[in-house]
Amino acid sequence: MRVRDVLHLSWGTLVRTRLRSLMLLLATAIGVAAVIVLTSLGEAARRYVTAEFSSLGTNLIIVLPGRSETTGSGLTLFAGQTPRDLTIQDAVALERISAIDKVAPVVLGAASVQWGGREREVPVFGSTASFLEIRNWTMERGRFLPPGDPERPSSVAVIGMKLKAELFGDAPAIGEWIRIGDRRFRVIGLLATEGRTIGIDVQDVAIIPVASAQALFNTESLFRIITSTHTREDMERARDEIRRVITERHQGEEDITAVTQDAVLATFDRIFGALTLALAGIAAISLAVAGILIMNVMLVAVSQRTAEIGLLKALGAARRQIMTLFLAEAIMLSFIGAMAGLLVGQGGSWLIGRLYPVLPLGPPVWAPIAAIVIAVTSGIVFGILPARRAAALDPVEALAGR
Amino acid sequence: MIELEQVHRVFQVGDQEVHALDGVDLTIAAGEYVSLMGPSGSGKSTLLNIIGLLDRPTAGTYRLNGRDTTTLSDDEQARARSENIGFVFQFFHLVPRLTAAENVELPLVLAGRAPVDRRPMVETAIGQMGLTERSHHRPDQLSGGERQRVAIARATVMRPGVLLADEPTGNLDTTTGKEVVEIIEALHAAGMAVIVVTHDPQIGGRAERSLTMMDGRLVDDIRRRA
Numbered sequence: 001m002r003v004r005d006v007l008h009l010s011w012g013t014l015v016r017t018r019l020r021s022l023m024l025l026l027a028t029a030i031g032v033a034a035v036i037v038l039t040s041l042g043e044a045a046r047r048y049v050t051a052e053f054s055s056l057g058t059n060l061i062i063v064l065p066g067r068s069e070t071t072g073s074g075l076t077l078f079a080g081q082t083p084r085d086l087t088i089q090d091a092v093a094l095e096r097i098s099a100i101d102k103v104a105p106v107v108l109g110a111a112s113v114q115w116g117g118r119e120r121e122v123p124v125f126g127s128t129a130s131f132l133e134i135r136n137w138t139m140e141r142g143r144f145l146p147p148g149d150p151e152r153p154s155s156v157a158v159i160g161m162k163l164k165a166e167l168f169g170d171a172p173a174i175g176e177w178i179r180i181g182d183r184r185f186r187v188i189g190l191l192a193t194e195g196r197t198i199g200i201d202v203q204d205v206a207i208i209p210v211a212s213a214q215a216l217f218n219t220e221s222l223f224r225i226i227t228s229t230h231t232r233e234d235m236e237r238a239r240d241e242i243r244r245v246i247t248e249r250h251q252g253e254e255d256i257t258a259v260t261q262d263a264v265l266a267t268f269d270r271i272f273g274a275l276t277l278a279l280a281g282i283a284a285i286s287l288a289v290a291g292i293l294i295m296n297v298m299l300v301a302v303s304q305r306t307a308e309i310g311l312l313k314a315l316g317a318a319r320r321q322i323m324t325l326f327l328a329e330a331i332m333l334s335f336i337g338a339m340a341g342l343l344v345g346q347g348g349s350w351l352i353g354r355l356y357p358v359l360p361l362g363p364p365v366w367a368p369i370a371a372i373v374i375a376v377t378s379g380i381v382f383g384i385l386p387a388r389r390a391a392a393l394d395p396v397e398a399l400a401g402r
Numbered sequence: 403m404i405e406l407e408q409v410h411r412v413f414q415v416g417d418q419e420v421h422a423l424d425g426v427d428l429t430i431a432a433g434e435y436v437s438l439m440g441p442s443g444s445g446k447s448t449l450l451n452i453i454g455l456l457d458r459p460t461a462g463t464y465r466l467n468g469r470d471t472t473t474l475s476d477d478e479q480a481r482a483r484s485e486n487i488g489f490v491f492q493f494f495h496l497v498p499r500l501t502a503a504e505n506v507e508l509p510l511v512l513a514g515r516a517p518v519d520r521r522p523m524v525e526t527a528i529g530q531m532g533l534t535e536r537s538h539h540r541p542d543q544l545s546g547g548e549r550q551r552v553a554i555a556r557a558t559v560m561r562p563g564v565l566l567a568d569e570p571t572g573n574l575d576t577t578t579g580k581e582v583v584e585i586i587e588a589l590h591a592a593g594m595a596v597i598v599v600t601h602d603p604q605i606g607g608r609a610e611r612s613l614t615m616m617d618g619r620l621v622d623d624i625r626r627r628a
Contacts, residue, residue: 005511016499311495314456315509315556316484318477395456399495 001321010328017301024294025337028379031287032341032371033348038283039367040349042276044359049268051360053261059101059232060134060261061239063094063225063246084250085221088150088210093245094227099238101230102130105150107213108223111181113159113206115167122163124180124206126213134228135193137202142174142189145209153211157185162203164190180206181216235260280367284374290337291378294330298386302326302393309390310398319391326390330383331376338375342368403563403595404430404453409462411448411618422448423459424618430597432563435590437606438599440615446599447568449615453597454566455483467563484513488557490586492569494549496541502552503528503537509560527555531585547578554585564595571605583608 014021065086091105107126112119125131129147132139144158157180164173164187173187185208193202214220229238239258247254302309309322345363353361411423422445430436438446451457452464455471464471466486474482496505506527510520528537531551541549550570557565567586571579583605590596600606614622 001512001514002516004517009511012499307495308497311497312508312512313480314454314483314489314495315512316480316560317512318480320477321480321512396451399456399491 001324006324006328007332010325010332013301013329014332020297020301021333024290024297024333025340027290027293028287028334028337028375029341029344031283031290032338032368032375033345034283034286035280035371035374036342036345036363036367037348037352038279039276040345040361040363041352041359042272042279043364043367044361046269046272046276047360048358049272050265053265053268058136058261059229059235061100061227061229061235061242062259062261062264063090063227063242064257064259065221065224066255066257084253084255086225086246086256087220087222088214090246090249091222091225092150093249094225094242097238097241097245099229099234099241100227102134102228104128104131104134104226105210105222106131106224106226107210107217107219109213109217111206111216113163113167114179115173115176118167120163120166122204122206123200124208124213124216126208126210126216128210131207131226134226137191137193140190140192142187144189145207150209151211152209153215154209155183155185155212156188156209158189158191158207159187160191160201160203160205161194162201163206166204178206180208183212183216185212235262276364280370283371287371287374287378290375291334291382294333294379295382295385298326298330298383299389301329302386302390305390306393306398309393310395310400313393313395314399322391322393323387326387327380327383330379330387334375334379334383335372338372341375342372345371403432403467404428405463405465406452406459407463407465409449409452409459409464411445411452411457412460421618423452425462426618426620428613428620430595432595433590433593434595435587435610436595436597437609437612438597438615439601439603439606439612440621444615445618446615450566450568450597450599453564454487454489455479484509484560486562486564488560488562488565490550490553490557490565490567490570492572494541494546494553494573496549496552496556498541501538501540502533502544502548502555505541505552506537506556506559509556513560523559527559528552530558531555545578546574547581550574550578550582551585554582554589558589558594562594564597565589567596567598569599569601571600571602579605 063086065084088105091103094100095103104127109124110121111124112121127145128150129145132144140161142158145156146154157178159173167173167178168176173190176187177184178187191202208216227238227242229235239260242258243254243256246256312322345368349361349363353359406426406428409423409426410421413420413422426449438449440446448457452459455466458472466482471479471482497508500508503524506524507520510523525534528534531554533548533551533555536544536548541552544552565586570586571582574582586596586598587608598605598609606612610626612622612624613620
């Protein structure tokens with residue numbers, strides 16, 4: 001039998017039993033569409049987080065107070081040992097490491113910002129001149145924090161565009177004195193950068209010198225120290241150097257955590273990769289259900305068409321040919337269903353992308369391929385049993401309609 | 403061309419063995435016109451199915467064109483059926499979703515013939531049955547006589563050596579039944595061997611050779627000159 005004839009005959013059956021075929025197509029299509037939409041979402045989450053972290057800047061090593069590993073016996077815990085604070089002096093010391101390009105100590109808090117009777121509670125960063133370059137931010141107007149001794153407070157502030165609009169409206173902000181907490185600062189620049197960083201809207205912040213922030217929030221410690229290296233190759237060496245320098249300064253205690261941006265990115269990549277796979281697995285279950293549905297309906301079809309199968313045998317069809325015909329039907333159903341699901345899934349992702357433009361939607365390359373392969377494979381696997389049953393029918397009994 | 407030697411066919415019905423065929427010896431030459439008669443349950447359909455390779459004997463040998471068929475594989479049997487045997491049934495057994503022409507084309511499709519070769523063969527077979535006008539109608543748009551003529555066209559499109567007809571007129575009125583018998587006799591006149599199973603002694607009596615069965619045995623074998 002020729003392939004074209006097999007397809008033609010099977011197609012004829014599918015068209016004749018239109019409702020049944022449409023139902024099966026729907027089942028497969030839903031399965032495939034689910035795989036594509038769910039993996040799209042997982043992948044979008046991964047891309048979103050990756051993009052967030054890349055927007056922090058390049059070649060970053062972030063130093064946090066406290067150590068992530070647990071060491072020593074449980075007793076030290078009760079001895080009241082707490083990690084030493086990170087200080088501005090620590091940050092200054094890190095600047096002397098040759099592999100390190102820039103160092104920005106960071107203090108983070110929230111405070112109310114006032115001007116002319118208007119007040120707004122925003123995140124306040126305390127840092128130094130290097131902060132702008134390390135974070136790859138740009139200025140809309142004016143200047144960023146001036147370079148100088150980080151330990152000297154100074155009453156200047158840089159604010160985001162949204163904060164500026166909320167407080168000043170259309171009035172010029174540069175040169176004006178604003179009140180942050182209980183202190184007064186003069187606005188010297190406006191940030192142009194849009195977007196979010198660690199969940200904070202960059203347009204809605206105030207940035208003041210690190211020493212001023214420490215005074216404002218009444219703290220000696222830093223939130224973290226952000227450093228950047230000259231090149232990517234320097235990162236490992238720089239991280240080890242940072243650990244050594246801080247340990248030396250902290251009386252031999254390695255009580256900080258230095259994470260490279262790569263390590264963080266890789267971790268998130270793994271987490272979201274696993275999440276996407278899990279979503280794909282859930283969706284694949286619906287594909288398996290579609291396959292079982294196909295098997296069920298095909299089994300019913302075999303018993304409805306015994307006379308026809310008997311006839312085909314009388315006309316010279318071998319067992320193999322009967323099997324081929326029924327398998328072709330199952331495969332065609334699952335393949336067309338998969339294609340329809342592909343369209344629906346892509347359309348669905350596109351629609352979600354339109355509704356939530358923040359999410360960089362789009363399924364991973366493997367997802368549509370895997371979905372179609374699984375759909376067609378389940379068509380074959382679940383088509384085999386009915387096809388074998390059809391082929392094994394005794395022609396005499398089949399013709400008699402028994 | 404058909405040689406049966408001590409053919410037995412035993413069916414298991416519950417815990418009882420039923421001898422549908424009990425040692426049948428039969429030889430039918432090429433181009434013969436044979437009728438097969440006998441009461442219900444006498445084994446005539448079983449014999450026809452064994453000759454048509456739809457069933458296998460429990461014991462004995464069946465040679466078709468000198469070749470022992472009992473050792474053939476499923477594929478080889480299907481091929482032998484496709485090339486040598488045409489079936490006509492009481493209930494026509496047309497595929498309802500296919501047109502008359504497509505029904506006639508089926509054996510050629512199953513045999514893997516190329517579409518270009520198929521078309522003239524289908525047209526000839528349908529033309530011989532006088533159905534050219536009706537070739538694009540579906541079975542439910544055809545009368546009983548037309549349906550049986552489509553079935554005969556389908557049975558003969560591969561130009562088999564033997565036409566097996568199981569009660570071909572059993573589902574038709576007398577006039578159309580007679581037409582169908584005349585068509586079958588025309589095929590015989592053109593050289594095809596014909597075996598007709600029938601209840602109707604009038605139709606059975608028209609054949610050159612009449613076989614009568616009883617309880618799984620051949621009890622009568624009358625030859626007359628047409």
